[in-house]
Amino acid sequence: MLSYALxxxxxxxxxxxxxxxxxxxxxxxxxxxxxxxxxxxxxxxxTVAALRAELGLDRPRVERYLxxxxxxxxxxxxxxxxxxTPVAQMVADRLWVSLPLALFALALSxxxxxxxxxxxxxxxxxxxxxxxxxxxxxxxxxxxxxxxMLLVLLFAINLGWFGAGGFPGWSDxxxxxxxxxxxxxxxxxPQAAILARVLRSALIDVLGEDFIRTARAxxxxxxxxxxxxxVRNALIPVLTIVGLQFSFLLAGxxxxxxxxxxxxxxxxxxxxxxARDLIVVESVVMLLVFAxxxxxxxxDLAYAWVDPxxxxxx
Amino acid sequence: xxxxxxxDLSVTIGGRPVLDRVSLDLAPGEILALTGESGSGKSMTAxxxxxxxxxxxxxxxxxxxxxxxxxxxxxxxxxxxxxxAMGMVFQEPMTALNPVQxxxxxxxxxxxLRGAPxxxxxxxxxxxxxxxxxxxxxxxxxxxxxxxxxxQRQRVGIAMAxxxxxxxxxxxxxTTALDVTTQARILDLLVGxxxxxxxxxxxxxxxxxxxxGRADRxxxxxxxxxxxxxxxxxxxxxxxxxxxxxxxxxxxxxxxLGPARTYGPLLDVAQVTRDYPLPRPHPFAKARxxxxxxxxxxxxxxxxxxxxxxPSGCGKSTLTRAILGLERPDAGSVTLGGRPVRAxxxxxxxxxxxxxxxxxxxxxxxxxxPVARLVAEPLHLLGRVPDAPDRVxxxxxAVGLAPEDGARSIHAFxxxQRQRIAIxxxxxxxxxxxxxxxxxxxxxxxxRAGILDLIAGLSREEGLAYLFITHxxxxxxxxxxxxxxxxxxxxxxxRATEDLFAAPAHPATERLIAAAPTLPxxxxxxxxxx
Numbered sequence: 001m002l003s004y005a006l007x008x009x010x011x012x013x014x015x016x017x018x019x020x021x022x023x024x025x026x027x028x029x030x031x032x033x034x035x036x037x038x039x040x041x042x043x044x045x046x047t048v049a050a051l052r053a054e055l056g057l058d059r060p061r062v063e064r065y066l067x068x069x070x071x072x073x074x075x076x077x078x079x080x081x082x083x084x085t086p087v088a089q090m091v092a093d094r095l096w097v098s099l100p101l102a103l104f105a106l107a108l109s110x111x112x113x114x115x116x117x118x119x120x121x122x123x124x125x126x127x128x129x130x131x132x133x134x135x136x137x138x139x140x141x142x143x144x145x146x147x148x149m150l151l152v153l154l155f156a157i158n159l160g161w162f163g164a165g166g167f168p169g170w171s172d173x174x175x176x177x178x179x180x181x182x183x184x185x186x187x188x189x190p191q192a193a194i195l196a197r198v199l200r201s202a203l204i205d206v207l208g209e210d211f212i213r214t215a216r217a218x219x220x221x222x223x224x225x226x227x228x229x230x231v232r233n234a235l236i237p238v239l240t241i242v243g244l245q246f247s248f249l250l251a252g253x254x255x256x257x258x259x260x261x262x263x264x265x266x267x268x269x270x271x272x273x274x275a276r277d278l279i280v281v282e283s284v285v286m287l288l289v290f291a292x293x294x295x296x297x298x299x300d301l302a303y304a305w306v307d308p309x310x311x312x313x314x
Numbered sequence: 315x316x317x318x319x320x321x322d323l324s325v326t327i328g329g330r331p332v333l334d335r336v337s338l339d340l341a342p343g344e345i346l347a348l349t350g351e352s353g354s355g356k357s358m359t360a361x362x363x364x365x366x367x368x369x370x371x372x373x374x375x376x377x378x379x380x381x382x383x384x385x386x387x388x389x390x391x392x393x394x395x396x397x398x399a400m401g402m403v404f405q406e407p408m409t410a411l412n413p414v415q416x417x418x419x420x421x422x423x424x425x426x427l428r429g430a431p432x433x434x435x436x437x438x439x440x441x442x443x444x445x446x447x448x449x450x451x452x453x454x455x456x457x458x459x460x461x462x463x464x465x466q467r468q469r470v471g472i473a474m475a476x477x478x479x480x481x482x483x484x485x486x487x488x489t490t491a492l493d494v495t496t497q498a499r500i501l502d503l504l505v506g507x508x509x510x511x512x513x514x515x516x517x518x519x520x521x522x523x524x525x526x527g528r529a530d531r532x533x534x535x536x537x538x539x540x541x542x543x544x545x546x547x548x549x550x551x552x553x554x555x556x557x558x559x560x561x562x563x564x565x566x567x568x569x570x571l572g573p574a575r576t577y578g579p580l581l582d583v584a585q586v587t588r589d590y591p592l593p594r595p596h597p598f599a600k601a602r603x604x605x606x607x608x609x610x611x612x613x614x615x616x617x618x619x620x621x622x623x624x625p626s627g628c629g630k631s632t633l634t635r636a637i638l639g640l641e642r643p644d645a646g647s648v649t650l651g652g653r654p655v656r657a658x659x660x661x662x663x664x665x666x667x668x669x670x671x672x673x674x675x676x677x678x679x680x681x682x683x684p685v686a687r688l689v690a691e692p693l694h695l696l697g698r699v700p701d702a703p704d705r706v707x708x709x710x711x712a713v714g715l716a717p718e719d720g721a722r723s724i725h726a727f728x729x730x731q732r733q734r735i736a737i738x739x740x741x742x743x744x745x746x747x748x749x750x751x752x753x754x755x756x757x758x759x760x761x762r763a764g765i766l767d768l769i770a771g772l773s774r775e776e777g778l779a780y781l782f783i784t785h786x787x788x789x790x791x792x793x794x795x796x797x798x799x800x801x802x803x804x805x806x807x808x809r810a811t812e813d814l815f816a817a818p819a820h821p822a823t824e825r826l827i828a829a830a831p832t833l834p835x836x837x838x839x840x841x842x843x844x
Contacts, residue, residue, distance in 0.1 A: 210409040216366055217404075218424045218474060219397030221390070228423070229412045307414050308458040 004304050004311050012297045019289045020072070024065050027282050033057070037276040051081075055279070068282070077283040082275045087283045090268065095287075097167055098257075098265040101180050101187070102249035108188035109195055110242065116192070117199030122226055124204055132196065139193025148186035148259045155182060165261040183260045187253055191245050198241050202234035209233070235306045243299035247292040317342045317514040318363065318482055323375035325362055325538075332358045334538040335375070340514040342481065345505065347525040347546070348518045349561070350535035351758040352729065356518045359535070360486045363516065364402050365392040379482060397424045400482040401475030403504070405490055407467035411459040417470045418443065418455020424477040439477060446473045447503060464626060465496035469503065476507055483508060486518045493626045493785035498829040501528060520758040522565045523831035526550065534558050550834055560760065566833055567763035568792040569770035577616040580779055581637065581668075581747055586610045586646035588632050606632040607643070608803045614781060616746060619773055621790030621811070622783045623826060624800035630783050633800070634751050637781070638670055650747065662695040669740035673752035675732035679724045685710075686720030689739045696743060709738040712776075713768060730761030737768065748780045754789060766793055787826045791815065799823045 035051040036043065052058050056067065071077055077087035120132040156164035162182050168175045206212065207230060215225040254266030265284060272280035304311045318340040325333040333355045340346045348356050361367050363377055365384055377384045379399060384392060396402075401424075404410040412420055421439035426432060440455045446469040459467055468488060475483055485504060489497035505528050508515040517529060525532055525546060532550075533543040534557065542555040553559045587610070589603040607629050614620050624630050635641040637648055642657040649655060650668055669692065672678050679688055689706045693699045707717035713734040719727075727735065733753060740748050750769065754762045770793060772778045784790050790797055790811075797814050799807040801822040807814060818824045 210404060210406055211412045213366065214402075214404060214410045214471070214474065215412070215423075217364055217396055217402040219393050219395075219427050220423075221393050229415070232414050233412070309413060309460045 001304060001311050005301060008297055008300045012293055015293050016290060019293065020069055020286060021065070023282060023286050023289065024068060027278055028061065037278075055081075072283075072286060078279045080272075080277055080280050082272075082277045082280075087280050090280070091265070091284060091287060094263060094265045094268045096170060097180075097262055098250055098253065100176075101184055101253060101262070101264060102246060104177075104180055104184035105187035105191065105249050105253075106242065106246055108184055109191035109245065112188065112192035113195035113199060116196040117203065118226070118231070120196065120200045121203035121207065121230075122223055124200075124207075129200075133200070136193035136196050139189050140197075142190070144186050144190050145255045145259050147189050148183065148256055151182045151186055152259070165259070167262050179260075179262075183253070183256050183262060186259075187249060187256055191249070195238065195241055195245070199234060199238050202237045203230050206230045206233045232306055236303060239299055239302050239306065243295050246295050247288075250291055251288050316340060317344075317380060318516070319376075319378040320359070320363070321376040321378070323359070323362060323373070323377060325358055325367065325371055325373050327368060327371045332371075332538055333362065336535075336538070336540055338516075338533060338540070338543075340482070340516060342514050343509070343512045344531065345508060345515045345517055345529045347529035347532040348516060348535060349520060349522060349525060349532060351520055351561075351760055353537075354535040355538040356520075356535055357486050358538075360402065360484045360516065360518050363482075363484055364396060364400060365389075366396075366402075397480070398428060398478050399480050400484065401478070401480040403468070403471050403475045403483070403485040403488045405487040407464050407471055407491060410471050411467055413459055416456050416458060417453075417462070417473075418457075421455070421470065421473045421477050424474055428478060439473070442473045442477045443470065446470070446476075446507075447499075448473075463496075464492055465500060468492065468496075468500050472500075472504060472507065476511070476513070479511060481513055482516070483513045484516045484518070487520065488517075489524065490519070490521070494787070494831070495625045495785075495825060495829040497524070498831070521831060522561060522759070523833050526831065526833055534561065562833070564760040564763040567759075567766065569763075569766040570774075571619070571770045571793065571795075572774045574618060574773075574795045575777060576618045576779075579613050580616040580618070580651060581612075581614040581781070582647075582649045583610060583612040583633070583637060584647050584649075586633070586636055586643040586648065588636060588641070588643050605803050607636070610646070610800075610803075610805055612798060612805065612808070614747065614779055616779055617773075617777045618779050618796065619794045620779075620781050621794035621797040622781060622800065623785065623787050623790050623797055624822070625785060625826070628800040629803040630785075630800055631751075632803075634670075634749060634781075634783055638668065638749060639664070662697075666692070666695040666743040667746045668749065669743060669745040669747075670749040670751060671733070671736045671740050671753045673755055675729045675736060675756065678736060679732065681724055683724075684720065685722055685724060685727075685735055688724065689720065689735065689742055691739060692743045705742055706738075709742040710735075712741055712772070713738045714764075728761075730757055730764060733757060733761075733765055734768065737765075737772075741772070746779060748778060750780055750782045752784055753782075755784065755786070762789075769793060786830060788830045788832075799826065 033048070035048050035055060035057060039048055039051060056064055075088055077091065079085065080087050080090060083090060116132050116136070120129045123129045152164050155162045163179055167179050170176050203226065207226065212225050212229055215229045216222070220228065251266055251269065253264060254270055257264040257267045269281065269284045272284065316339040318338070320336055320338040323333055323336040324331065336355070336359055338346065348359060350356050358367070362373060363384070367373065373385050375385070379395065384395065387395070411417070418436060418439050421442055422432070422435040425435035425438055430438070436455070440450065443455055444450050448466060448469050453462065453466055459470070462470065488504060489500050492500060501524060504515065507513070519525060529546050531544060532546045533540050534549070534555065535541065536557045542549055542558045549558065553562055586607055587605070588607040589605050592602040592604050610629070610633060622630055622633070632641070636643045637655070639648070639655040639657050647654060650664055653661070653664055655664060686703070686706050689709055690702055693702050693705065699705065706720055710717050710719055715731065715734055715738070724732065724735070754765050757765060766789070769780065773780065782790055782793055787797070794811055796809065797811050798805055799820065799822055806820040806822050807818070814823060815827065818827060
């Protein structure tokens, strides 16, 4: 197991190195001069040259790459041109919204999906299954921003239990969690629907396996067999989906952030792209790449935890 | 009083009758063999006894265990009986265990389910596993199923079934998926446990030779009914029912092979060695290897019929893959008619001349294509074949099917018919050599007899050369002029069949001969029957 984790860790480091190079080169080969982009077409030659010097664009590429990677490693992400603040600080502020929101939504989606998937699989083909599957079909079909608007209408405007948007910061944790609740629910519902369907079909596959029959012959009830022997064997596809969902939730919540006026990563990257703030774009993209690779690493570890057969693979 | 009394048990699944007024008795300490071919209702009787029939099954009649009628019990009460009063061992040791749970925990679960404290359950599970012949030093309870061989897994399966010391043990083809050497050991274990603990054993098998010398009584089933029943010695001697006689005839069936007409060398395997990398304990460890084949040499002449026999793990499969060019040997060479067989190069003509038939008649076909398409598949090796439909029709006829069968889908065919279709697919290119890889191991006796006749006929009429790979010496004996015995990656004997049986020179051969289950000598009265 330890050896497996070490091997995955080496592959994680290599992926990060390659990704950093790709991100750097993509920004590098993008047509035009970033400095000129930022300043607009009417800018003076000497202003552009000053900005190029400030951004370090006049130095050789290798040197700039190494400086950038060095900055990434030490937490110095440079200074945003448009906001005139350190990128690291901006990203950290946004991450304090996006990361809790993604985790919150993921937890909700898993909590909803497991009982629903288990129930549907246990009552396969009966009314309960049909009802749950119908609900998940709806959950997948309806876009999450529409859910978001319905939630605002009901819980913020009619009932007044939650605010309709905005984020008060973490100085009052209860208020912060309250502000994230509706967005998390809106994000979680479609994800839960997908996860419940994946879990159900994985469980139904497992229920046809011989070892479930063995479990029944040992005296386990139908549900005990499903719970003790079925779930763990059905987890691999579920973990894959959970891993993908986390990566999506971290940066893909942009519409929901917009609906609820949340200062999250999604909005930051959107604003940075609109303003051609390439330093911010570069750093945030690299951060997201890091998050995705890290999640993949954790998913790989979870696979091995779930299935001992995977621990010895090369 | 009998331990298990089944009375007039009829079962229908979705309206289709599968059991028809089955009555059976089993006394404590007794071994009752239930035999018959696939689809005769043996397994359904076992599952009905355990209350594990598939959904949609309707049951009539009574199944009494120690006087309690199980058919009238609600599901919750039945769960109390399963594992506790009756245990079951299944056919497929590779899939019958939960792959993500340690074997000790799987056995202990039977006990914790009855309220045993965890520590005590673990200890008793470890004891049971040790009693089933799993040495705690080599196979501790902390192992996962994938770290065990098929025979070891079946020992775990038996441990689960007997851990709570049930009074009734049901074993459904417990050794059919194992090689003969392992089969003999597992059967001895089962019989020993049952005798020691005074359990009743319902032993389901299609193999009459397995019954001989082990069971007290035997019941023969056909199409959901019991057609003959009684003490083993009597049923074996009298064989009152025509179906029992047919089963016996099939069990001892020897195909009419005829003398071989052999020509020059066809396949030449020269000093082939193959290693597999073993998993490393840590990333910086030195790579380790397991030797699957060691300096193996073998020649097959055109028209020759050769058997390759050995226990599981002896290297048969690796050698087969090397011969078929599916895997590259680390050293040595394989040539067919002087041309090198290589895994890394496309050589349609070579492929055309060597075809294979595999074990599983269910897994080796694409279910979405009609049979004619499946059979025609290898014809692409010949380039453009204008007479493809004729060739397919001829191949289907050669294996005893009708050309019209080509239009049907593979679902419409039984296991034996599918194996015929697999043979037709191998024959369609007009090969010089066919490799049969455990091609009859999954079939029951009567179907197997038919396929053996077919293969013998192809040799007689077409002069087909073949390599017949099996773990069962008895099957190879009837079908091969020469037998090659493998053990631990080496060829230990390579001799004419009758010489080999008359005087086995290597202990491995002796072990294989001893392990092969045999039927008693022919009953005198039978010789006189017309």
